[in-house]
Amino acid sequence: MKIMKPKALAMILLSASAAAALSGCSQHAGDDAETIGSKQAAVKVTDNQESRNTGAWGGVYMSRDELAEPATNIVDVSSLPTVANDPSLVKWQEKFEGTEVKTREGSANAQTEFENTNGFVTTDGEKLYHDxxxxxxxxxxxxxxxxxxxxxxxxxxxxxxxxxxxxILINGFRGMPSFHTMMNDEQMAAVTQYVHSELNDFTDTVTAADVAQLRHANPPGADPSE
Known part of the structure; x- marks a missing residue:
């Protein structure tokens, strides 16, 4: 019988031990042992459709009927008042008068829009001043x-x-804007009369003809510095 050298025997025993250790890593110590695989299996699978239905995705979920409707904003604006009936806008229309509502005809999507007269309607000098x-x-x-x-x-x-x-009303002055396109001759005369006689004690009569003498065809730009 051939006798194995001690060095060779040690190498064989070491290799066998290493193989046993490596193979043990992949074996379960028991059915109740917690492993990476068991942790992953315990994680609950997310139901994306459920999250849509509960509103977590906002307006992503749509029914077949909703999909068949024309494209609209995600925010439901059907309950909002129309622009013409907006309480805040009506309030300002009453304050500043002069804004007229009309509907654009001859279009598949008729729009309610505002024809801004870019000015005032009243000829009351005191109201013009305060406004x-x-x-x-x-x-x-x-x-x-x-x-x-x-x-x-x-x-x-x-x-x-x-x-x-x-x-000054016609041309503006420094930081004050021009009212050239906002007031007609009669309105400028009325607010000038209020400043001239009510805020001061001067007695001249201001007429629309006085304004017409100074009005010119080239109004200043929107920038008061122009």
Missing amino acids: SCAACHMHKGEGAEGAGYYPPLANNSKMQSKYYVIG
Whole structure:
């Protein structure tokens, strides 16, 4: 019988031990042992359709009837008032008058739109002043200082010249916009008369003809610096 050398025997025993250890890693110690596979199996599979139905995906889920309808916004706007009946808009229409509603005809998608007259309807000088001037110059014409300087119009000697006031209304002045396209001659005369006589004690009569003398065909741009 051939006797195996101790060194060779040690190598065989070491290889056998390593093989046993490696094979043991893949074997279960028992049915109740927790493994990576058992953890993955325990994870509940997500039902995406259920999450859609409960609203987690917002407006993603649609029925067959909804899919057959024309494309619309995800937000349901059917319960909102039309633009013409919007309470906030009606309020401002009453305040500033002059905005007219009409419907565009001859179109598959008729739209309700606003024909902006870009101006005022009233010829009441006091109302014109409070709607267009008082926000800066204050309701009693006392002027204001803050983010800018808004000169007083009351007790102001410059207001004695009706043509000075009319010229500023037509052309604007520094940070003040032009009212060239917002007020007609009669309206400019009315608000000038209010500033001239009510906020001051001057007695000249201001007429639409006075405004017509200074009105020109080239209104300033929207930028007051122009």
